[in-house]
Amino acid sequence: MNKRLASPTASVMLDETDRTLLSALADDARQPVSELARRVGLSAPSTAERLRRLEAQGVIEGFTVRLNPCALGYTLQAIVRVKPLPGQLHLVEEVIRRIPEFVECDKVTGDDCFIARLYLHSIDQLDEILAKVTERAETSTAIVKSTPVARRLPPLP
Amino acid sequence: MNKRLASPTASVMLDETDRTLLSALADDARQPVSELARRVGLSAPSTAERLRRLEAQGVIEGFTVRLNPCALGYTLQAIVRVKPLPGQLHLVEEVIRRIPEFVECDKVTGDDCFIARLYLHSIDQLDEILAKVTERAETSTAIVKSTPVARRLPPLP
């Protein structure tokens, strides 16, 4: 579901300072405001106010940690397309939501209703987890071999 | 490509405190160490050292900002499967990497070589952007209608 905006009508206007600030935060969200201020060439209070404004406008949703799945023992990643059997759509969504190894799931147009990302400790785990889904849906699974583009910022307006 | 670990052999061991800490950081990565300390029930210095250890071990890759695509004018999101034409695999990867609206791309097993996520200002932009890819690959596109599971942490060991 698309998040509501503080300003409901149009896309927020950003200036060069905002863009630099957002890039710096994308790079390291825990750096102090004083350091961010140095990077954007403003005083700390002004920078802090920019930050608050971007949060209030809804541009910034929050700040989060990026974990290394391998360090947690997730040596495999799969992308699963899921096509629920007739009448099973809502249940399938609930099943996916309840399996914590599904770290992300989008409902999409087209033949496959859901596209989800799955973290696995080993290939054995794949059948084990998908068994809970295949009762109610057809699945097709692709194993991730590499990630040419890791999550990055889109172009900023 | 899977990231190398500080400890090359096995998955890092986490205790309950580490798990609480990581969850708290996933929730808000910018909260002060003193606040994190309160949540895990440790002193600030001990919490800060945990944090440093988790980064050194490679469990924590970094901290980043979550932006609201709608606020930036990206009213549409698409997931594109890409099957390069013979001999075009490397070029296709490069083309995707160069188009900043592709915010994520995985190389996967199976018929479709790449699965990528695309941010769009409008549906018109879809053809415009995919034109650069379809010279060298077959694509199939699914528009995101909603996101039942937004990026979340997997189960922590």
Next chain:
DNA sequence: CCTGAAAGTAGCACCGC
């Protein structure tokens, strides 16, 4: 892993443009 002191940082009120 904790306490305590020193350095650094953030938040606030107020001023200037």
Next chain:
DNA sequence: GCGGTGCTACTTTCAGG
């Protein structure tokens, strides 16, 4: 409107236990 300065309170870091 937006940004800067100076003060106070908080937070982080390091020492030592």
